[in-house]
Amino acid sequence: xxxxTFRLPLAALIGALWSATLGFGFSVSLAxxxxxxxxxxxxxxxxxxxxxxxxxxxxxxxxxxxxxxIGSLVFAFVLLILTGFMPFGISLAEAPLANILGxxxxxxxxxxxxxxxxxxxxxxxxxxxxxEYSLIAFMKGFGYIFFTAIVLIPFFVMVMTSLKSQQSLMxxxxxxxxxxSRGWDLFRSYEELFSNFNFGEYLLNSALVSVATVLITxxxxxxxxxxxxxxxxxxxxxxSRGILLIYMVPMIVLALPIYIAFSMLELRxxxxxxxxxxxxxxxxxxxxMLQGYFRGLPVEVEEAGLMDGLSRIQVIIKITLPLAxxxxxxxxxxxxxxxxxxxxxxxxxLDDPSIFTLTRGVAMLNSSEIPRQHLMAGAVIxxxxxxxxxxxxxxxxxxxxxxxxxxx
Amino acid sequence: xxxxxxxxxxxxxxxxxxxxxxxxxxxxxxVALVVVLPLLAIFWISVKPVGLADLRAPEVRVYERxxxxxxxxxxxxxxxxxVSNSSPKSSITEVSFSDEIPSGLLVTVNDDRCSLSGQVLxxxxxxxxxxxxxxxxxxxxxxxxLSGEPDIRAIAAVTEGKASSSLTNxxxxxxxxxxxxxxxxxxxxxxxxxxYTVVGTVGALVFGMFAALLLNQSFKGQGLFRGFLLFPxxxxxxxxxxxxxxxxDPFSGSANALLIQMGMVDAPINFFGERGLALWMVTIFEIxxxxxxxxxxxxxxxxxxxxxxxEAADIDGASPLQKFWALSIPQLLGILSILFLLRFIWTxxxxxxxxxxxxxxxxxxxLTVNVYEQAFAISNIGAGAAxxxxxxxxxxxxxxxxxxxxxxEEGL
Numbered sequence: 001x002x003x004x005t006f007r008l009p010l011a012a013l014i015g016a017l018w019s020a021t022l023g024f025g026f027s028v029s030l031a032x033x034x035x036x037x038x039x040x041x042x043x044x045x046x047x048x049x050x051x052x053x054x055x056x057x058x059x060x061x062x063x064x065x066x067x068x069x070i071g072s073l074v075f076a077f078v079l080l081i082l083t084g085f086m087p088f089g090i091s092l093a094e095a096p097l098a099n100i101l102g103x104x105x106x107x108x109x110x111x112x113x114x115x116x117x118x119x120x121x122x123x124x125x126x127x128x129x130x131x132e133y134s135l136i137a138f139m140k141g142f143g144y145i146f147f148t149a150i151v152l153i154p155f156f157v158m159v160m161t162s163l164k165s166q167q168s169l170m171x172x173x174x175x176x177x178x179x180x181s182r183g184w185d186l187f188r189s190y191e192e193l194f195s196n197f198n199f200g201e202y203l204l205n206s207a208l209v210s211v212a213t214v215l216i217t218x219x220x221x222x223x224x225x226x227x228x229x230x231x232x233x234x235x236x237x238x239x240s241r242g243i244l245l246i247y248m249v250p251m252i253v254l255a256l257p258i259y260i261a262f263s264m265l266e267l268r269x270x271x272x273x274x275x276x277x278x279x280x281x282x283x284x285x286x287x288x289m290l291q292g293y294f295r296g297l298p299v300e301v302e303e304a305g306l307m308d309g310l311s312r313i314q315v316i317i318k319i320t321l322p323l324a325x326x327x328x329x330x331x332x333x334x335x336x337x338x339x340x341x342x343x344x345x346x347x348x349x350l351d352d353p354s355i356f357t358l359t360r361g362v363a364m365l366n367s368s369e370i371p372r373q374h375l376m377a378g379a380v381i382x383x384x385x386x387x388x389x390x391x392x393x394x395x396x397x398x399x400x401x402x403x404x405x406x407x408x
Numbered sequence: 409x410x411x412x413x414x415x416x417x418x419x420x421x422x423x424x425x426x427x428x429x430x431x432x433x434x435x436x437x438x439v440a441l442v443v444v445l446p447l448l449a450i451f452w453i454s455v456k457p458v459g460l461a462d463l464r465a466p467e468v469r470v471y472e473r474x475x476x477x478x479x480x481x482x483x484x485x486x487x488x489x490x491v492s493n494s495s496p497k498s499s500i501t502e503v504s505f506s507d508e509i510p511s512g513l514l515v516t517v518n519d520d521r522c523s524l525s526g527q528v529l530x531x532x533x534x535x536x537x538x539x540x541x542x543x544x545x546x547x548x549x550x551x552x553x554l555s556g557e558p559d560i561r562a563i564a565a566v567t568e569g570k571a572s573s574s575l576t577n578x579x580x581x582x583x584x585x586x587x588x589x590x591x592x593x594x595x596x597x598x599x600x601x602x603x604y605t606v607v608g609t610v611g612a613l614v615f616g617m618f619a620a621l622l623l624n625q626s627f628k629g630q631g632l633f634r635g636f637l638l639f640p641x642x643x644x645x646x647x648x649x650x651x652x653x654x655x656x657d658p659f660s661g662s663a664n665a666l667l668i669q670m671g672m673v674d675a676p677i678n679f680f681g682e683r684g685l686a687l688w689m690v691t692i693f694e695i696x697x698x699x700x701x702x703x704x705x706x707x708x709x710x711x712x713x714x715x716x717x718x719e720a721a722d723i724d725g726a727s728p729l730q731k732f733w734a735l736s737i738p739q740l741l742g743i744l745s746i747l748f749l750l751r752f753i754w755t756x757x758x759x760x761x762x763x764x765x766x767x768x769x770x771x772x773x774x775l776t777v778n779v780y781e782q783a784f785a786i787s788n789i790g791a792g793a794a795x796x797x798x799x800x801x802x803x804x805x806x807x808x809x810x811x812x813x814x815x816x817e818e819g820l
Contacts, residue, residue, distance in 0.1 A: 379647035
């Protein structure tokens, strides 16, 4: 058996699957943006895609651009005929603009991308490499759509739901179009959260707790990390392993005795109480990350400092820490993220709505008496700051994640 | 002359070691306080019969009441005290109370446990059994004209008593462990835990690998897409968990509306409420939230693989898949196994996600959720601690494995 025999079936299969993937994406996007009942007609998409792929493999003698154009035209035409002029489940007459715009974009995109996918198997002498190139090209396309969809859809739903009103949400859960006519009223949920639910204060509390956690964590972990990384003492190996062990202890196991102790010491319902616990959950990670970085710093620089008469402490403050600034930034961001996102302890230790942190505040919104869009607005408020920080400082954050995010 | 390196620890080394311990001591102290102490406490509590209500020490409660019309001189009535033990489980010893009687009233003390000095009535009761009540009734007579109805409760009776909290006494039991191992759903819990941990870990690795392969090439906007893929991990769990609940809501969720519109289902599906399906959903959520992490690790490792190897393979005529299997996978095996162990442990430890999504209902109760369930929903702190001990024991096995493995890999 040669690869040649299933060249065309493979092209048809890739075409069919790719058309279904893109078709699904377009239908969902159309449905979400217009609120109309768009849906993919699977059988038509599969057949049309397969057919187009066959056309594209035949059209190899034409240059790429022409072939794609022909592919797009064939695809749009056949899909229209097969579906009875309702390419996404709704007839052209009913929603002309969305249909025409969607279909033309769909066809053009499909023509170009499918041409690239079947190009390796568009000639008679296909071998294993060509088949694999084709498959990989398809998997890549599929991967981009897949990952974009699974990441984007939840966040899209979160933001859009927060801008809706209760009635329109109940009437059509698929309608995520923004009613621009409502103007500033779109942000009513946010306004209500800030004016009636104290969210301004929660935001401040969360920021306060997170920043304090970062500071305390660095204050404790930096010297410790230096000791583990640079100084010789018996028990050093045991120490660096012990650090790893500690952050494998599940939070819920610790939360139970902490809850009991805090109840007895009346430390519940205080941010100070939280600040006693949060840094301890992050110090081991920070220590582990920092000691890895300290080890990588050239020891000669420090030795030069020692020779010039600096004490160890001075060496740490004047040489090591400035050199480790990028690592400190990464650790700080990572710790900030952990503290900002922390939910379990805040949930167990805070009952008093006047001192909630943001995550605890959002948890409070999860009640049948509070409308859904308030809950989603709360989710957006808690997500937005950390996302902004993440996007601006992505480089440090990613480094911090790779270095320390053995922790979940 | 004997030439040899100096033996023993010199003063310089000693100073270095002592500095090291000084630098480490703040961390060690705080970790001991907040990690080691609670861990020991967990073991202690797990063998104690403690409920949530026992966290409040048992107290003596007293209820006082004055009966009868008491206004003018000569009127008589009854003064009643009911003293009780608030705890249904532990007794209180050396119980006593005292109360000030409003002026103008004469109390006849007819109980030898009580005495009257001036207007202060004091009673020694002794021991009160769990939930025991003790009644006192004294005849009262008005001896001076009163301006109004006397209010006995204006001055609250003061009580005293010694109670041993069930957290600190010497009573031990293995009931907690028996309770959780004998529980009907114990095997359900174990199954959910195993399923969630294994499928969640493997799934996150597979999808992380897929995403890493996708991004292991430079193109415009690669950094942007990489950042975008990290969103599920960076966002607060509470925000994304509630978004998933909203998205998959059986009544107003978009997912159901979409499925119905596509004709794939006839009736809305209760994604987080149906047994079996719910477990899949929380596991998928776990994969969705943590694939970015595996992705980041694998990508970092991929980009550090020597490209010459691939060039050599190209010259030898290897196909892309062959290169993947024969070159990339062996190179990635180290990071993959570390990731597997770490993610395995962390998925096993995970609590928030399931707690927020289903609250442990519909067959999604894992061991960690069970800790919370026992301690707070059923209010049996002791049983919760017992589950925590089980969690910890399982974890110890994983951690030993991990330390052995990672020590080798990272040279710690």
